[in-house]
Amino acid sequence: xxxxEVLSGRISAVPPSGIRKFFDIASQMKDAISLGVGEPxxxxxxxxxxxxIYSLRQxxxxxxxxxxxxxxxxAISEYLKVRFSIAYDPNREIMVTVxxxxxIDIALRALVEPxxxxxxxDPAYVSYMPGIIFAGGTCVPVPTxxxxxFRMTAENLKKAITPRTKALIFPYPNNPTGAVMRRxxxxxxxxxxxxxxxxxxxxxxxxxLTYGGARHVxxxxxxxxxxxxxxxxxxxxxxxxxxxxxGYACAPRELxxxxxxxHQYTIMCAPTPGQYAATEAIRIGLDNDFADVLHMxxxxxxxxxxxxxxxxxxxxxxxxxxxxxxxxxxxxxxGMTSQEFCTAFLKAEKVATVPGDAFGDxxxxxxxxxxxxxxxxxxxxxxxxxxxxxxx
Amino acid sequence: MVSQLELNxxxxxxxDARTSEKRIAAMTGAPVEEVQKAISRLEEEKIIVxxxxxxxxxxxxxxxxxxxxxxxxxxxxxEGFDAIAEQIYRFDEVSSVYLMSGAYDLMVLMHGRSLKExxxxxxxxxxxxxxxISTATHFVLKRYKDNGVIxxxxxxxxxxxxxx
Numbered sequence: 001x002x003x004x005e006v007l008s009g010r011i012s013a014v015p016p017s018g019i020r021k022f023f024d025i026a027s028q029m030k031d032a033i034s035l036g037v038g039e040p041x042x043x044x045x046x047x048x049x050x051x052x053i054y055s056l057r058q059x060x061x062x063x064x065x066x067x068x069x070x071x072x073x074x075a076i077s078e079y080l081k082v083r084f085s086i087a088y089d090p091n092r093e094i095m096v097t098v099x100x101x102x103x104i105d106i107a108l109r110a111l112v113e114p115x116x117x118x119x120x121x122d123p124a125y126v127s128y129m130p131g132i133i134f135a136g137g138t139c140v141p142v143p144t145x146x147x148x149x150f151r152m153t154a155e156n157l158k159k160a161i162t163p164r165t166k167a168l169i170f171p172y173p174n175n176p177t178g179a180v181m182r183r184x185x186x187x188x189x190x191x192x193x194x195x196x197x198x199x200x201x202x203x204x205x206x207x208x209l210t211y212g213g214a215r216h217v218x219x220x221x222x223x224x225x226x227x228x229x230x231x232x233x234x235x236x237x238x239x240x241x242x243x244x245x246x247g248y249a250c251a252p253r254e255l256x257x258x259x260x261x262x263h264q265y266t267i268m269c270a271p272t273p274g275q276y277a278a279t280e281a282i283r284i285g286l287d288n289d290f291a292d293v294l295h296m297x298x299x300x301x302x303x304x305x306x307x308x309x310x311x312x313x314x315x316x317x318x319x320x321x322x323x324x325x326x327x328x329x330x331x332x333x334x335g336m337t338s339q340e341f342c343t344a345f346l347k348a349e350k351v352a353t354v355p356g357d358a359f360g361d362x363x364x365x366x367x368x369x370x371x372x373x374x375x376x377x378x379x380x381x382x383x384x385x386x387x388x389x390x391x392x
Numbered sequence: 393m394v395s396q397l398e399l400n401x402x403x404x405x406x407x408d409a410r411t412s413e414k415r416i417a418a419m420t421g422a423p424v425e426e427v428q429k430a431i432s433r434l435e436e437e438k439i440i441v442x443x444x445x446x447x448x449x450x451x452x453x454x455x456x457x458x459x460x461x462x463x464x465x466x467x468x469x470x471e472g473f474d475a476i477a478e479q480i481y482r483f484d485e486v487s488s489v490y491l492m493s494g495a496y497d498l499m500v501l502m503h504g505r506s507l508k509e510x511x512x513x514x515x516x517x518x519x520x521x522x523x524x525i526s527t528a529t530h531f532v533l534k535r536y537k538d539n540g541v542i543x544x545x546x547x548x549x550x551x552x553x554x555x556x
Contacts, residue, residue: 023554036554126556175556298400302419309418352553374549375407379415 014130018358025343026352033381034373036352038175040325041372042240044277045292051280052244052273060272066264068096068248069275075282076248082286084207084218086231092253095260096270096278100205100247102263103232104131107201107249108167110258112137116166121152123356123363125175125203137166143362146319146330150179154188161192167199170219173206176359176368177328178304178321180210183217190222199255200229205247206324208238208293211301216323220250227252230259237324238293239281244274300325303371303378310382311369314389325372328356332365334392342367349384394439397422398430402439409443448543450535455505458532461514462496464525473497476523485513496528507531 004012026036067073073090080086088094097103104127112118112135120128122141129139142160144150157168170189172181181189193200202219210216220229234247247270249259285293304321311318311329318329331341338355346352354370356363371378394402400420404411413431417424434440449456465476473491480500481489488501500518504510514529535543 017556019554019556023552026553029553032553034549034551034553037551038555039551041549041551295403298403302400302404305421306415306419354554 010133010136014133017126019126019354022342022352022354022358026346029346029350029352032346032350032352033377033384034352035369035371035378035381036354037370037372039242039372040237040240040296041374042296044239044241044244045281045284047284048239048241048277048281052277055273055276060276062272064096064269064272064275066260066269067092067094068270069272069279072096072275072279072282073248075279075286076250078286079282080218080231080233080250083290084204084216084221086218086220086226086250088231088250089253093256094248094250095256095263096275097232097234097247097249097263098267098270099236099245100203100232100234100249101127101245102267103230103234103247103249103259104128104169104201104203105134106259106262106266107230107232107251108132108135108137109262110255111135111167111199113166115164117162117164118166119157119160119168119198120360121150121169121171121174122361123150123176123359123366124169124171126359128169128171129360138164140165141360141362144177144179145362146317146328146366149319149322150174150177150328151181151185152189154192157189157192161196161198165196165198167201168193169201169203171203171205173210173216173323175206175324176326176354176356176363177319177366178324178326179319180214180216180323182214183222186217186219186222190219190225193228194224198228200225201232202229203232205232205234206237207233208290209297209300209325210323211297211304212320212322214322230255235278235281238296239278239285240296241274241277241281244271244277246270246274246278300371303373303375306375306378307369307371307382310386314386316389325370327369327371328363328366329369330366334389336392338364338367345385345388349388351381351384394434395430397426398434398439401427401430401434405440405443409445446539446541448535448538450543457504457507457510458535459502459504459510459514460530460532461500461502461518462528462530463498463500463518464496464527465498465523466525467497468523476521479521480518483513483517485510 073094076094077088077090108131114136116137117140118132118137119140121144132139140160142156207216220226220231230251235241307327308318316329321327338357342353342355354368356366413424413427417427467473477489485502487503490499492499519527
C-alpha cells in the first residue's frame with residue numbers, strides 16, 4: 001500500500017521535531033548529563049500523589065464534567081485571583097484540559113479557518129507551529145532577538161499583522177529563551193491589539209517561575225485584554241506534575257464554549273485522579289502561601305545564576321533569562337551551528353543540550369540549557385562545557 | 393529574621409555545606425564579601441551552628457546502635473525541665489534531647505557501640521537520675537530517611553533525556 005496517498009498531505013508536510021532528532025542521538029549516549037529536559041527535576045510533592053491515591057480508594061474513577069471537577073475549577077479560579085490578579089468564573093470560564101498542550105490545540109481549532117494567520121514569536125515552544133498547521137492555518141513567526149532580551153516588540157508585531165491575522169500566541173515566560181515580558185512591554189503589545197479582532201492565546205505555563213523580583217503579569221490583567229485573551233496554564237511546571245497532564249484553559253465564556261465543544265467530543269474530560277491531585281496542590285498552596293512553589297523558585301534561581309555566570313565566564317554571550325528554567329546562550333563565537341555545537345559537545349563531554357534552532361529559525365546560533373537539574377550535575381556540566389568551549 | 397540572601401545561603405549550605413563562598417556568590421548574585429559577611433553573621437547568631445557531614449553509618453562496618461528513649465520526669469520547681477534535661481544532655485552518648493508534648497516529657501536520642509552498652513547506660517545512668525520517673529527504650533532497626541534524605545530505595549532521574 002502506498003501510504004503517502006492515504007495520509008493527509010497537510011500533516012505530513014509538518015517537519016519532524018528537531019527535539020525528537022536530538023533525543024534519538026542523546027538517548028544513545030550512556031551516562032550523559034542531560035540539560036536538555038523541559039520538565040522540573042523535582043518530583044511531584046507526595047501530598048498530591050496521596051490525594052490521587054485516596055480518590056482511587058474512594059472509587060472516584062468515573063468521568064467528571066467536561067469542564068472538570070467543580071472543586072478544581074473553583075480552586076483554579078481562587079489561585080488565579082490570588083497569584084495573578086485575574087478573575088475567571090469557575091462556571092463556564094475555566095476548563096480543565098489534558099495539559100496546557102490540549103489547550104493550545106483546542107484554542108487554535110476553535111479559532112482558525114483555512115488561510116487564517118497566527119502570529120508566534122520565534123524562537124518558541126515546538127508545538128505552536130504544527131498546532132496552527134493542524135488547525136488549517138498559517139504560522140507567521142515574529143523574530144525576537146537577544147538584544148531585546150528576546151521580548152516580542154510592538155514594532156515587529158505590527159509588521160506581522162495582516163487582515164488574515166486571527167490570533168497571537170503569547171508564550172511568556174518563554175521556552176526556550178527564558179524571556180519574560182514586563183507589564184510595560186505588555187502594554188505596548190496591548191496598544192497594537194486594541195481595536196483589532198485578534199485573539200491572544202497566552203500560554204502562561206511558566207508563570208510561577210520568574211526571577212529577579214518582578215512577578216509574572218498575566219496578559220489578561222492588562223486593561224482591555226481580558227475579553228480577547230485565552231489564558232492557558234497548568235500544573236506541570238509550577239507544581240512539578242508533568243506526567244499527570246493537568247492543564248486548564250480560561251477565557252470569556254463565548255470562546256470557551258467552542259473550545260469545550262472540541263474537548264467534549266475528542267477528550268471528554270481530563271483524567272479524574274489527576275484532577276484530585278491538582279485540587280490538592282492548589283489547596284495546600286493556598287494554605288501555606290505556596291511555600292513549595294517558592295522553594296522551587298529559589299532553587300531554580302540559584303541554578304540559573306550559576307549557569308548564566310558560567311556561560312559568561314567562558315566567554316559566551318548570555319542574556320539574563322528571568323523566567324522558566326532555561327538559559328539560552330549564544331554559541332556564535334565558536335563558529336559552529338547550534339546543531340554542530342550540541343552534537344560535538346554531547347560526543348566530547350557527554351552533556352546533552354538542545355540546539356536553539358529546534359525552536360525556530362530565531363534560535364539559530366543559540367543553545368538551550370535547562371537548569372532543571374541537580375546542582376552538582378549542573379556544576380559538573382558547566383565545568384565540562386568550559387573545557388569544551390576553551391578547547392575549540 | 394533573615395534576609396532573602398541569608399535564606400538562600402542557608403538553603404545552599406543545607407544542601408551542601410562545602411559549597412564555596414565564590415560559588416554561593418555566583419548562585420545568589422551577591423558579591424563574595426557580602427556572602428562572607430552574611431555567613432559570619434549567621435554563625436555569630438548561632439543560626440548556622442556547625443557543618444557536619446551526614447553519614448550513613450549503617451553502610452560502614454563499625455558497630456553503631458542508635459536508640460530513642462522516652463523519658464518521663466517530674467519537673468523541678470523554678471527549673472522546669474531544663475535542669476534535668478541538662479543532666480541528660482551532658483553525657484557524650486546522648487546525641488539529641490528534646491522536650492516533647494504528649495505522653496512523655498523528654499525524648500533522648502543516643503548512640504552506642506552495642507545494645508548492651510546502651511542498655512547499661514539507660515539502666516545505670518539515666519533511670520537512676522533523680523526526678524526521672526520512667527524510661528522506654530526503642531532501638532533503631534533500620535534507617536530509611538534521615539533529615540530529608542532518603543538513604544536507600546528507588547531514586548534517580550527518570551525523565552526523558554531530551555524533551556521540549
